[in-house]
Amino acid sequence: MDGDLEKATALLQDIQAKCQDSTNHVNDLCKRAVAWEFNTSKGISFLEVKYQMLLSYLVNLTYLMLRKAGGQSIHGDETVLRLVEIRTVLEKMRPIDQKLKYQVDKVVRLAATGGAASDDPMRFKANPDSLESKLASDSEEGSDSEDDDDQSSKLYKPPKLAAVHYDGDETVLEKKQKQVESQRKRALSSAILQDLKEQYHDGPTEIREAKDMHRLKATKMMMEKERYEEDNFMRLPMSKKERQNQKQLAGMSSLNSVTYFGSFNPLDLEEGGGEGFSNKRRKMDKSKGKSKKGGKKKGFKKKRRH
Known part of the structure; x- marks a missing residue:
């Protein structure tokens, strides 16, 4: 019991010190924001929405912690529903955040270094001019214009996209x-x-x-x-x-x-199977003999042409 009390006291002191540091840092940021030192008009709007959602989540979470620390009940409080809604939106934003990671890293590196090196791999991008041939003949241009007219007259059919489960947050162990x-x-x-x-x-x-x-x-x-x-x-x-x-x-x-060979009764002589088998063989031989004795089949004779 004494050991738990000492750990709790140390944790509370650590929380108090970190809260003081966070308060000082936030106050400094607020002063710089009021002075318009942060110009976010040309930034990525997705990140601004994400930061606003995170800020709202922290505000509501702090309010719940304050009520629980004061011994008040949070049953039926609308703050819980707001937290669930914000958490759901943030989880749905993860695929978009992962797609924009390359662009955000590129902008942050440019802001930190002030420029990009000539051999920087994040500096390279596709050149649309190199994808088209500039030596096309007039006949090809005419055929292209006709194809464009035909394509414009057709109805637009949207592509069929199937819903796919997002597994970007899964670890290698979970996938295995x-x-x-x-x-x-x-x-x-x-x-x-x-x-x-x-x-x-x-x-x-x-x-x-x-x-x-x-x-x-x-x-x-x-x-x-x-x-x-x-x-x-x-x-x-x-x-x-x-x-x-x-x-x-x-x-x-x-x-x-x-692959089904049937039963082996025809080979069993005691049960009369062999006799039946020999009778069948005799009938087959008789039918063959009749066909041989019959000789020529009836039909029309060919007339000789003189």
Whole structure:
């Protein structure tokens, strides 16, 4: 207990000293801002919005700390909702902040050094003039103008952008854990493990025709499609990809039939299988003999031309 009291006293003294330093620094900045020493009219507006949000967040957080230090309840206080809103906005601003990092670093370095060196990699930028050929002929210019007219007459179609999860804040360890988890799920969903699960599971065995995961997925989609068609009394068109998948499944089923050799009853002489097999062979030989004895087939004779 005495050790905790000493640590708490040391922390309070440290907080008091740092608060005093922060107060002096903020007062100095306020004086310089009032004197218009900081001209932010030509700065990046995104950073100004970000700083205003951070300042508002700190003000509301300080107000909550003051109420809790005074023993007052913060239940139902609107300050908590404002803090949640500001925190959400700041988290949504992180991707934009990361994209502007190169531009901000470039401006800060220029302000600190007063100029850029000739071999500074942040000084280089794309030259649009070098992307176009200045030796184009008049015929090419005429064709370009016609193409521009055709493009201007067409309707504008906005690009289709898909929502992508932002993973810029994830560490290398978190990305590795996600990769291991995805590999684990893929391994658990394999056909071999499904067969082992069915073999050693205590529950009843599920009887189905398809056992591989691709066939299960295709069968499920076909059942959903049939159910939709029956409920809405309409036929859904089949896309090119669905036709290809159907052909692949048909090829897999034919391959399974090729690798199936059937039973060995025809080789079992005691059960009469061999006799049946010999009878079939005799019938095949008789049919071949009849076709040979038949000789020529009936048909039209060719007339000789004189």
